[in-house]
Amino acid sequence: MNQSTQPPSQATGALAGLRVIDLTQMLAGPFCTQILADHGAEVIKVEAMSGDGTRSTGPFRDDDTLRDFGGYFQSVNRNKQSIAVDLKNPQGREIVRRLIDGADIVVENFRAGVMERLGLSYEQLRETNPRLVYGAVRGFGDPRSGASPYADWPAYDVVSQAMGGMMGITGPDRETPTKIGPGVGDTVPALMLCLGILAAVYRARETGEGQFVDVAMTDCVLAMCERIVYQRSYTGVVSAPEGNRHPLLCPFGLFRARDGWVSIACAHDGFWEKLAHAMDRPDLITDPAFATNAARVTNAQRVIDTIEGFTSVRTKEELAQCLGSRVPFGPVYTSAEIFADPHYQVREMLVDVEQPGSSEPVKIAGVPIKLSRTPGAVRHRAPLLGEHTADILLRAGYALDDIQQMRDSGTVRQA
Template identity: 80%
Template sequence: MHTQAKPTGALAGLRVIDLTQMLAGPFCTQILADHGADVIKVEAMTGDGTRVTGPFCADDTLRAFGGYFQSVNRNKRSIAVDLKAGEGRAILRGLIDNADIVVENFRAGVMERLGLAYETLRETNPRLVYGTVRGFGDPRSGESPYAQWPAYDVVSQAMGGMMGITGPDRDTPTKIGPGVGDTIPALMLCIGILAAVNRVHETGQGQFVDVAMTDAVLAMCERIVYQTSYTGDVPAPEGNRHPLLCPFGLFRARDGRVSIACATDAFWEKLAIAIGRPDMATDAAFATNAARVERQQQVIDAIEAFTTVRTKEEIAAVLGGKVPFGPVYTSAEIFEDPHYQAREMLVEVEQPGSATPVKIAGVPIKLSETPGAVRQRAPLLGEHTREILQAAGYAMHDIDRLRNSGIVR
């Protein structure tokens, strides 16, 4: 089981003040923490709102946090501060003055009202990289008419174009299962922050990094932009098919679905032979991708004549390693697959309040010399308040006074 250890990794030495909550911001700062950054999660006195979101272990009587919070806040330290109090804001200002990065996902204007705008902070910390992720971005980069609209994953998926090309048919736009409307912007923000940090090393000057959730989703849906620009067509949901490639999608198996993606004619030839249809590999009506797109249903019918009478495991025995192929997994199947064990993608951590460790998703970015790692579970609320304030120069009696007066927890 992974426990507290001295941070290592490619980002060791960077200090991050994390003012984020929910999913997008915490997911970004967790990536930094996984790779060695010292991430100090500054929480309200009541904590990040996701602490009370389940699921919880059946024997967890403490309920300090559930699976949601555990999954996106590992490797961080927590300090709880009352930012409504002047002394609380002064504590935060001092932490930021000694940090490399600050990340927040409040609505535009909140930090300004606290007297902690980027322009103010950089006066005393010119090297500061200030990262934000909001539904429609920060006015500094271009003021959206929706700048003050609150947004969650489902909103950015909808307005960024992702739902508009996802679903079983043209009339049924569909939400993608995971919170990609949050996690994609988080990844974009992480890239922007690290680009800005690199620039600091060259110039000594920090900068403001702004990611709008809707912008990030649109960027990931890049195909719809060029399709409309080049042809005037407006893409719509097309089920489990691809408008430009065939075969490329999901196919029925006896016990579920499998994915097959033949983006080249060479792969198609191998697939046709494997499913017992070598005639379709050489027939001009199917030999090229353009021809197969025109006769998409015939191609799908030929493949499903092979797949529907076999299990996912039986299909894998025939197609695995020959063409781009993968079964559609449930989470239970992921837990059993040796790939995820070998890649350390199911990591066991302590769950406070429970006698049983839990598993969370591991670190997907593998670095050969400075690997990231899950070093510790998500923090309890204010678990590190005392050590953070001591390191910032506060005397023990001052820390006790701050706690007794409700400024920190």
């Protein structure tokens, strides 16, 4: 069976046998649970009757007549099953409680207090499922781990990038903080939550006791920007944007090519020597202004001008042939260049999946974590809203008549 069409319930992988109840939406939470699903966990996505808000975000294929979901939702919800439940309905909440009682993990990214108001707090859930690992990702964390003064503030990627310090060291100059392009304020916390959940699952298997796993988006961004902490602590320096340079290493950044930009990183003098030879400038190895990293940092603009004298008259491909195997080097790619590069093909990082309502498959990013014996995979497209409602309820012990009654009353929705 093709990896993009295999049902999620037939998952294999290192996490096969784990059951996850996914109460997340938008990006951070779904990205975390998708990683678990990619590696074999059974992930049941519990959605409101109207669905995750990203279903309507797009982009959509021009010929998509269904428009149940677009690219955003497809890219972070593959390999999952969907059940649509009205959580305002007591019967709907009872369904979710039953599902969680039979699960290893529950993940949510509501504001603090929402699950408590639904009667689904960690403390209530662990009464009937003591092995439960409960993962939560919020902008400023959960009060259980430390009540932030901003605990009630809503947060998205742009907020955590700003307050976690990332924007403060990114930009063309010291006066222009800049947002990082991808949503790393969501995806990095998702990765850290995934790690925390798996650590807690390992512990639960040893002890029989689950625990609460709390991740704050802002905390994770700060941890990723660790340099700003030690620079402030060791030297008193308040870090600021450095443009395409590095404050401690040179050369380490972007350089103009004839048809775009390339990255070159000489983290030690050995790489500088190889770069000097590649440029046919052995004099740069012995020149006191260039010979050591400390000297190059002091004379950074001269170093950059010298390198760009070499790179700016050559194409990215010419520079790749010259530098690619000698020093840390990479062209600045557009998405079109990524699609054309054989690296991403052989690494299975561009995967075709079905797009319901469209006549042609679409590509999404593949699984970056490669395991030799139990590899993860993109087995199935993202689910339609409520696509697996009946099947999930049957496996949870509900009778067909009960399921029909719940459909008729608007408690659940079936695609």
